[in-house]
Amino acid sequence: MKQLVLLLTAFALSLTGFGQGNNYVQNYKKFEGLALTPPMGWNSWNKFACNVDEQLIRETADAMVSSGMKEAGYTYINIDDCWHGDRDSLGFIHPDPKRFPSGMKALADYVHSKGLKLGLYSDAGSQTCGGRPGSRGFEFQDAKMYAEWGIDYLKYDWCNTEGLKAEGAYKTITAALRKAGRPIVLSICEWGDNKPWEWGKEVGHLWRTTGDIYNCFDCVEDHGTWKSWGVMQILDKQESLRQYAGPGHWNDPDMMEVGNGMAVNEDRAHFTMWSMLAAPLIAGNDLRKMSKETVALLTDKEVIAINQDKLGIQGFKYASKDSVETWLKPLDNGKWAVAFLNRGKAPRKVSFDWKNTPITDDFSKKELNAAKTTYNIRNVWAKKYLGNTKKAFAGTVPGHDVILLVLGT
Structure with a gap:
């Protein structure tokens, strides 16, 4: 009899808790469908x-x-x-x-x-x-x-x-x-x-x-x-x-x-x-x-x-030499953004041998491989095309400045 009373009490308490949970439950999850690209x-x-x-x-x-x-x-x-x-x-x-x-x-x-x-x-x-x-x-x-x-x-x-x-x-x-x-x-x-x-x-x-x-x-x-x-x-x-x-x-x-x-x-x-x-x-x-x-x-x-690229992949630092950092960002449709950032005050020469530098992003699993795919090169800030990745890139980055490229087929 004592066990039955304990069971019934526990059942009643569980119902009470369940009811309160339904009445006062909160939704701690944000509104979906917003900020699908960076605000x-x-x-x-x-x-x-x-x-x-x-x-x-x-x-x-x-x-x-x-x-x-x-x-x-x-x-x-x-x-x-x-x-x-x-x-x-x-x-x-x-x-x-x-x-x-x-x-x-x-x-x-x-x-x-x-x-x-x-x-x-x-x-x-x-x-x-x-x-x-x-x-x-x-x-x-x-x-x-x-x-x-x-x-x-x-x-x-x-x-x-x-x-x-x-x-x-x-x-x-x-x-x-x-x-x-x-x-x-x-x-x-x-x-x-x-x-x-x-x-x-x-x-x-x-x-x-x-x-x-x-x-x-x-x-x-x-x-x-x-x-x-x-x-x-x-x-x-x-x-x-x-x-x-x-x-x-x-x-x-x-x-x-x-x-x-x-x-x-x-x-x-x-x-x-x-x-x-x-x-x-x-x-x-x-x-x-x-x-x-x-x-x-x-x-x-x-x-x-x-x-604002719809893939929403954050870029990464690929290399750093002297004061120049090389950053890459995979984009939609197999494109890549490449930034050469000069953190120093003096101009720096940069070069990149596309065909002999295959890159795989471990996070996104995207691959930049100019030995398999030839990419056209766009200098974004200069608003001009620079040919393609069959030829190594060479340029000079002014102090505290960038060269920004987009590679696409």
Whole structure:
């Protein structure tokens, strides 16, 4: 009799647990079908930091269209930190009424009217990095507001997260976004501290792999308790991560600094390597005041095509000699992108004997074998063909610059 009572009690408890599970189960998986190629857009932080308002965002959306960036594939206008006002008596977040007097819904409608999408920023902690209200404890309310406003992209930061575990915190905001019902791209921004590439694929669409970038080609800025990294330092930190990237889930080496003060050749190398990495192409400059050179770089359709290739394979460093690195990226239709990156200040001669250098990418299983297949060679930045792979390649890479080739049949 005692055994029967125990069995019935256990059965009743299991039913109770099962019922609660059905009532309160959460969906911790991101919206599928988004960011099938690396996201392209703009973010306010690199240039404007906390100095954001609705006029800037409207003018940036206008500039994205008029500059040709929209036509080139840029889609997202992302407002970073400091847009926040206060929470109301029920805990719902509202934009700063002085900076965004028309409200976020009206701003989203304006951006959408341009054929673009609007992104916002929040933080997994109690406060954002800029000291505004974070989403901790308010995740479902914040997600509900984002959906009501018509937000399309959320960058979710990692300041003031005392005691939180990253994977759990990002699963919570994913569940909140799913509950709100509007498909939103989730950008995981915890700086690579908790190896998001190991768990982020199911949770978000992209994840930061490093700390913050800043507008220097090859240097480190020490803030005491943290550091900002130059373009080359960020590039080095992508080592051993390429197997985690692919359609819908991307390694994010941070927003670009193109147009923010580096030399044109350095900007060209920066943009090229982000394209080779299949990295999100999120501009961080003032789109309203771009030089012709900056516009030409950011809208180069041949370079963007390398980044946006539908295979979604992240490029890899094949060789390094003196200051020159050779990078390769398999592309669709048997094509290959090849970049010769000169990290030094002095020009360097480079050569490559295609026919006697067969290459197999162990990750993608793609093969570049000019002994079996003759490829035509396109110099992408120079906009000219260089013959084919029957003849070895030779060229000179200027300091802090690149030669970018595409090989195709």
